[in-house]
Amino acid sequence: MNESAAAVELNLDGLVGPTHHYGGLAPGNIASQSHRYQVSYPKQAALEGLRKMKRLAALSIPQGVLPPHFRPDIDALRAFGLEGTDEDVLAQSLSEHPDRLSIVSSASAMWTANAATVSPSADTQDGRVHFTPANLQSTPHRRLETEFTTAVFRRIFDDSKHFVIHDPLPATDKFSDEGAANQMRMVSAYGQPGLEVFVYGRSPGSQLPKKFPARQTRAACDAIAHNHLLNPDRVSVVQQTPRAIDAGVFHNDVIAVANENLLLCHSAAFVDQPRLIDQWKSHLPSLRVVQVSEDQLSLEETVRSYLFNSQIVSLKTGEMLLLCPEECRQSSAVMRVLEELQQDSDLKLRIEFVDLRQSMQNGGGPACLRLRVVLTERELQAMSSSILLTPELAATLEEWVNRHYRDELTLPDLADIRLVEEVKVALDELTEILDLGQIYLFQK
Ligand code: SUG
Numbered sequence: 001m002n003e004s005a006a007a008v009e010l011n012l013d014g015l016v017g018p019t020h021h022y023g024g025l026a027p028g029n030i031a032s033q034s035h036r037y038q039v040s041y042p043k044q045a046a047l048e049g050l051r052k053m054k055r056l057a058a059l060s061i062p063q064g065v066l067p068p069h070f071r072p073d074i075d076a077l078r079a080f081g082l083e084g085t086d087e088d089v090l091a092q093s094l095s096e097h098p099d100r101l102s103i104v105s106s107a108s109a110m111w112t113a114n115a116a117t118v119s120p121s122a123d124t125q126d127g128r129v130h131f132t133p134a135n136l137q138s139t140p141h142r143r144l145e146t147e148f149t150t151a152v153f154r155r156i157f158d159d160s161k162h163f164v165i166h167d168p169l170p171a172t173d174k175f176s177d178e179g180a181a182n183q184m185r186m187v188s189a190y191g192q193p194g195l196e197v198f199v200y201g202r203s204p205g206s207q208l209p210k211k212f213p214a215r216q217t218r219a220a221c222d223a224i225a226h227n228h229l230l231n232p233d234r235v236s237v238v239q240q241t242p243r244a245i246d247a248g249v250f251h252n253d254v255i256a257v258a259n260e261n262l263l264l265c266h267s268a269a270f271v272d273q274p275r276l277i278d279q280w281k282s283h284l285p286s287l288r289v290v291q292v293s294e295d296q297l298s299l300e301e302t303v304r305s306y307l308f309n310s311q312i313v314s315l316k317t318g319e320m321l322l323l324c325p326e327e328c329r330q331s332s333a334v335m336r337v338l339e340e341l342q343q344d345s346d347l348k349l350r351i352e353f354v355d356l357r358q359s360m361q362n363g364g365g366p367a368c369l370r371l372r373v374v375l376t377e378r379e380l381q382a383m384s385s386s387i388l389l390t391p392e393l394a395a396t397l398e399e400w401v402n403r404h405y406r407d408e409l410t411l412p413d414l415a416d417i418r419l420v421e422e423v424k425v426a427l428d429e430l431t432e433i434l435d436l437g438q439i440y441l442f443q444k
Contacts (some may be wrong), residue, residue, distance in 0.1 A: 006377060007191030009313065009372040010062040012387075013053050014110040015397065015430075016046040017068030018423050021409050022362060023102030025141045028212030029363040030303060030421075038361070042107070043405035045358030047398065048122045049110065049369060052323070052354050054394045060320065061313050062380065064156075065397065066112055066371075067430055069148045070423065070440050071280060072105040072414060087417045094415035105414045106141035112371040113181040113253055114142070115149050119228040120185075120374035121162070122193045129379060130164045131157065132226040134179030137168065137171040138215040146171070148439075158380040166227055177220035180371055181251035182240075184258040186284050190374045195283045197236045198225060199252035199270070201245055207271075209245035216240075216251075236280065239271040247299035253367045255302060259312035259320060261286045262347070266302050267293045276392055283318055290341065297333050305331040307338075310363030319348040325365045326355045345368040386435035391435040396433055400426070 024036025057063040074086050080100050093101040118326070119130045133150040136142035146168050147193075157163035169175040189195030198221035201214025208214060216236060225235045240252055244266070247253045256265035261284060263277075270276055281287050292307075302308065310324040322341070325348045328334045341349050354366055375383070404426035406419070413419060424442055431439055438444060 007122065007374050008039065008062050008380065009190055010064055010373045010380065011014070011056060011313070012064040012066050012112055012373060013370045014051060014066045014112040014115070015068050016042065016049045016110045016359065017071055017107035018042050018405050018426055019071045019105045019409065019414060020045045020107040020110070020358065021102065021105060021411070021414065023099070023106055023141065024140055025102060025106060026250065027364060028215070028248065028250040031361055031363040035361045037411055040409045041358055041410055043170070043401060043407050046401040046405055048358055050354050050394060050398055052356065052366060052369065053389050055323070055352075055354065056313065057228055057389045057394065059313070059318055064387045065385070065389055065393070065434065066115070066152060067216065067434060067436065067439070068107060068427065069109040069145060070427055070442060071107060072101065072420065073144055074104070074420070076104045077101070088182055090415040090417060090420070094412060098411055101414050102411065103141040104144065108142050109145045109149065111368040113368045114179040114251070115145070115371050116153065117177070117180050117224050118182050118371065118373050119196060119230060120190070120194070121376065122191055122374070123196055123228070123230055123234065123381065125229040125231065128162055128164050129157070129302060129373070129375065130166065132166045132177070132179045132224050132227060133168045135168040135171040135175065136178060137173070138176050138178070138213060145173060151439060155439060156387060157382045158384070162379045162382045169223055173274060174217060175220045175223060176215055176217045177224070178215050178251055179406070181253045181368065182216045182221070184256065184263070186258055186263065186280060186287055187277055188284065188286055189262065189263055190199070191376060193231070193234060194235050195236060195280060196225065196230055197238060197258070198279070199238055199240050201240050202237070206239055207242050209242040211246040212250065214240070214242070214245055234283070236276070238276055241268050241271055244299060248303040249299070250363070253309055254306065255308050257308050257310060257312055257367060260314055261288055262312065263287060263289045264308065264312070265289070266290055266297065266299070267291045267306060268299060288346070292313065296337055301331055301333055304332045306360065306365040307334050309367045311366040311370060315350070319350050321350045321352060323366050324351060325355050326357065326362055327360060328354050329353060370372060384435070393433070400429065400433060404429070
């Protein structure tokens with residue numbers, strides 16, 4: 001095997017932040033809308049996320065942890081025009097603009113599938129791993145993530161021989177970008193040159209969804225493929241069906257998931273789907289496509305169960321693991337699909353379920369919580385190893401969460417200046433645990 005063929009997939013999960021709550025901030029994301037202002041459980045949320053990371057690490061899958069962003073972002077409240085001490089600004093926003101308090105307090109950086117788009121070195125013409133942090137400009141709470149995400153990636157992947165961290169695309173409607181949640185990679189083995197598929201919701205002249213916004217633009221996909229120095233012959237830029245977006249599929253990873261030479265998707269995922277699948281198969285003859293038809297699973301149930309947001313990973317045994325959200329078990333249609341998949345001996349699929357209810361209630365399933373970064377052994381050694389999950393680090397983080405996180409949060413709690421102080425103490429300690437240096441503004 002040559003060096004490039006011996007690559008692994010690192011999953012980078014975002015540690016759920018201490019201000020995790022339900023703000024109803026994401027139009028087109030039905031779970032977010034329907035849980036608005038319900039009581040949240042940040043400690044439970046962070047522990048659920050850690051449990052998923054531990055499960056993967058126990059299967060020998062490289063697993064990394066990204067730190068939460070500091071919230072509430074009081075500077076952002078000031079930018080919205082509020083004045084006074086931190087305490088005044090928080091109190092005023094709670095009484096006059098509770099929606100803004102929620103925006104600046106969102107722990108949305110936990111969904112790292114939206115942190116960036118990543119192209120492994122086997123795909124790029126300069127042989128480096130390219131990252132473009134997503135501008136997330138389509139929602140005000142997520143737009144706040146980009147600057148810190150960029151700084152964190154530059155800290156962790158700090159070796160320009162192996163890594164390029166691009167600037168995010170301009171935060172404009174034209175270049176609206178939501179990261180790897182709208183990217184799939186089809187390949188015979190991680191370290192081989194792959195076909196990178198970019199999925200957009202809108203481009204000038206395309207048919208648009210009627211009810212919900214299309215967040216990803218074609219211009220963003222094209223710009224990233226170009227900036228990442230991808231071989232144009234191994235790039236496919238495709239449109240998500242407007243109908244899926246209107247059913248609540250706000251990112252491609254809510255309706256399709258690929259891993260190596262397996263693509264699992266709903267039959268209503270892409271415009272012109274049969275032709276695309278033929279095209280993808282001609283690129284990668286070993287591609288196995290499992291399409292779930294509308295008769296098997298309605299779009300509504302697709303969104304409710306989050307089947308396609310299961311995380312697929314390759315195991316050392318040659319099998320793949322489909323890590324499904326617990327919610328899949330509540331759907332008999334999904335269970336029938338899973339049974340069929342398991343019976344298909346060619347697929348060699350293991351199925352497990354994971355309880356991520358706190359994140360799921362905001363529309364974030366297993367696949368939303370992780371960013372996939374394919375790395376060769378040398379690249380793995382060139383990144384900061386302090387964020388890689390070991391059993392010791394997992395135990396330290398669990399203890400850290402148990403000590404610092406609140407059990408429950410309601411909207412008024414977000415204006416509590418004591419919460420701000422608690423978060424600062426917690427994050428300050430976290431930078432030591434993850435050996436990240438003083439990355440937070442409040443530490444400077
Ligand atoms: O952008 N939810 C996120 C969920 C992101 C899921 N990610 C992927 N599909 N990869 C979003 O819609 C809700 C926050 C709130 O309402 O409080 C939110 O931002």
